[in-house]
Every structure is written in structure tokens, then in C-alpha cells.
Amino acid sequence: MVSSPTAAPILFDRALLRARMERARRAGPVTFLLDRVREDMEERLQAVMRNFADVADVWTPGELLQKPVADRFQSIRRIDPDQSETLRLPPQSLDLVVSALAFQFVNDLPGVLAQIRRALKPDGLLLAAMIGGDTLTELRQSFAAAEAECEGGVSPRVAPFADLRDIGGLLQRAGLALPVTDVDRVVVRYDSAFALMADLRRMGASNILIERRRPLTRRTTMLRMAQIYSERFADADGRIRATFDVIWLSGWAPHESQQKPLQPGSAKASLEAAVKGRPKG
Numbered sequence: 447m448v449s450s451p452t453a454a455p456i457l458f459d460r461a462l463l464r465a466r467m468e469r470a471r472r473a474g475p476v477t478f479l480l481d482r483v484r485e486d487m488e489e490r491l492q493a494v495m496r497n498f499a500d501v502a503d504v505w506t507p508g509e510l511l512q513k514p515v516a517d518r519f520q521s522i523r524r525i526d527p528d529q530s531e532t533l534r535l536p537p538q539s540l541d542l543v544v545s546a547l548a549f550q551f552v553n554d555l556p557g558v559l560a561q562i563r564r565a566l567k568p569d570g571l572l573l574a575a576m577i578g579g580d581t582l583t584e585l586r587q588s589f590a591a592a593e594a595e596c597e598g599g600v601s602p603r604v605a606p607f608a609d610l611r612d613i614g615g616l617l618q619r620a621g622l623a624l625p626v627t628d629v630d631r632v633v634v635r636y637d638s639a640f641a642l643m644a645d646l647r648r649m650g651a652s653n654i655l656i657e658r659r660r661p662l663t664r665r666t667t668m669l670r671m672a673q674i675y676s677e678r679f680a681d682a683d684g685r686i687r688a689t690f691d692v693i694w695l696s697g698w699a700p701h702e703s704q705q706k707p708l709q710p711g712s713a714k715a716s717l718e719a720a721v722k723g724r725p726k727g
Contacts, residue, residue, distance in 0.1 A: 454554035458605070459654045460529040463551055467507055467527060467650035476648040479690060480508050482632065483546045483575045486694070488515045490573060498542040498571070502535060504562070505548035507650060531558055535565035538699075542571050547692075549576035550607060551654065559620035569701035572622060577651075578607040579629055579691030584679040588639065592671035601659040613695050622697025623704055630692040635685040639672040642688050 470476075487510060499520040503510050505527045516522060519542070525533065531554055543562050552558050562572050586604040593600045608616075610627050617625035636642045646652050680686050698704060 454557065456553050456656055458551050458553055459656055460527075460531070460551065460553070462654045463650070464528055466647075466652060466654060470507075470648050470650035473648055475508065475650070476645045477508060478634070479632065479649070479692070480506075480510075480547055482630075483692060484510055484512070486630065487511075487544065487546065487573065487575065490694075490696075491515060491518075494571065500540050500567075501542045501544065502540050502565070504533065504543060504545040504558075504574075506544070506546040507548065508546075510544060510546050533558065533561045533565065535561065537564050538567045538570075540565050540570055541567055542573070544572075545574040545576075547575065547577060549574060550578060550605065555608070556616050556619055559616055559622070563620045563622055563697075563699060566699035568699050569703065570699040571696065572617075572698075573694075573696045575630075575692050575694050576608075576613075577690065578613065578693040579609055579631075580689050581607050581691045583689055584675060584687060585639065585642065588671045588675040588678065591674050592667050596664065596667040596670050602655045602657050603653060603659075605653075605655055607691070608693070610693060613693055617695060617697040620697070621700070623700045625695070625697040627693060627695050630694065632690040632692060634688045634690065635681065636688060637685060639675040639686060642686070 492515070498518065500523075501511070501519045501521065502523045502525060504525050506524075507527060511519070511522055527548060531552060543566060549555055549558070559572075566572065582604045589603040590600045610629055614625055614627045617627070634642075636645070643652070675686055676684070
């Protein structure tokens with residue numbers, strides 16, 4: 447069977463993602479990023495002066511909506527992370543869809559956003575946070591330099607992340623109105639690169655790229671990576687920095703009550719006339 451030329455590339459092994467998340471849950475998950483996102487989510491929802499009855503939480507790796515925020519809603523449907531990217535949500539059934547720290551591992555994000563758009567009632571809201579931007583740029587650079595030096599080549603170690611402009615375009619492409627994106631940069635300090643990698647494992651966020659390297663990395667390469675990381679990205683006290691960019695995205699299912707942008711040529715006064723009419727200083 448010939449695959450569709452428009453099909454999204456398969457970058458992530460989502461079955462492995464589910465297994466890694468289960469392993470992290472058993473070991474005791476590291477939740478500092480999720481905790482930060484949860485607090486921010488609560489503040490953002492409290493700022494929206496309207497009621498939401500039916501809510502879905504899509505793929506958040508942990509509990510996102512807790513009391514007292516959850517008390518605002520009549521029903522909350524939690525969709526757990528799995529290997530499928532199909533959301534079995536009835537059309538126009540939800541007032542609000544939320545998601546935290548999940549969309550960065552989606553192969554077909556435009557398709558998922560389109561599914562959410564269909565599931566929202568008119569004037570329903572999508573509010574989500576995903577990892578993106580320059581996240582783990584230090585680890586990426588350190589691994590690339592160490593592999594090039596010790597092994598004569600570079601393998602994919604850190605997933606490619608979307609940037610802010612990409613996400614804004616995807617929201618519009620999905621048919622969501624009034625799209626808004628912003629970034630919360632979190633810089634965390636560690637004693638070593640190995641301590642950072644241990645946290646990533648306990649977040650369920652270690653390498654799940656389809657094209658990831660299968661054989662174990664040579665000990666020499668790992669030690670050289672940690673050394674390069676310390677040389678390039680350590681503070682004066684010797685601790686290293688790790689960047690996490692949390693991209694926030696929101697958009698509304700279209701509704702006639704929403705503010706509409708002016709159509710080109712619909713302004714009642716020209717810019718030239720406005721400038722000429724200004725008093726001279």
C-alpha cells in the first residue's frame with residue numbers, strides 16, 4: 447500500500463513513550479515542570495471569566511486539574527497517554543480542552559489540533575502547554591560535540607522541538623480563532639549532566655525518537671559529553687544549567703460573538719487622512 451504523501455512523518459515511538467511513562471510512575475516521577483504548569487494553568491483559567499461545563503484533559507502525564515479549579519466543571523474526561531493519536535471525542539461536545547507537557551511527543555500535531563477543534567463547542571477553548579523552543583539545547587550541543595569527537599558522527603539524542611511561531615500557525619491551520627502563544631523559560635541547575643538525565647528518565651522524557659541510537663553509548667562518549675557540558679554550561683559554582691521552554695497555546699472554536707479582525711479596505715478613515723489630521727507639535 448502506498449502511503450499518502452501528505453501523511454505526517456513518524457518521529458516518535460509512542461508505544462515506547464507509554465512504557466517510559468509507566469516506568470517513571472513506578473520509580474516515583476519528577477514533577478517540578480508539571481507542578482509549575484499546573485499552577486500557571488490554574489491562574490490562566492481563573493482569568494477567563496466564563497463557565498465551562500464539559501472538559502477533557504488530553505494526555506497530561508499526571509493530574510492537571512485539581513481542587514478548587516476542578517470544582518468549576520460539571521465533568522472532566524481524562525484521556526491517558528497511549529500510542530494512538532486518535533481522540534475519540536464527539537463533535538461539539540466540550541467547552542474546554544486542556545493538556546500539559548504532552549503535545550511535544552505527537553507525530554501529527556496539526557491533526558490532533560484539528561480533532562480538538564471539532565470536539566469543541568462553538569466558543570469552546572483549548573488551553574495547553576508543551577515543551578518547545580530551546581529546551582535541552584545544552585544537552586543536545588554537548589552530545590553532538592562528544593559524539594563527533596569520540597565516534598566520528600552524530601546520532602539523534604534530543605527530540606526536535608517546535609518554536610513559538612510554528613505553534614501559532616498550527617492553531618490557525620486547525621481553524622481555531624483568536625490564537626495566542628507565549629513562552630515560559632525555566633532554567634534548572636544540576637550537579638552534573640548525569641543528574642539531569644536521571645530526572646529526564648523519571649519524567650518519562652528520555653529519548654523515544656524512531657531514529658534513536660539502539661546500541662549503548664560508549665562510556666568514553668558519555669564521560670566526554672558530561673565534561674563538555676560542564677565546560678560550556680556551568681556557573682561559577684560548578685553546577686550546570688538546563689533550559690526548558692514551556693510553550694503556552696490557546697485558541698477558541700469560532701463563534702459569532704467573538705471579535706473579528708477588520709477586512710482589508712474596510713476602515714472608515716485612511717491612514718493618510720489620520721496623519722494629516724494630527725496637530726503639529
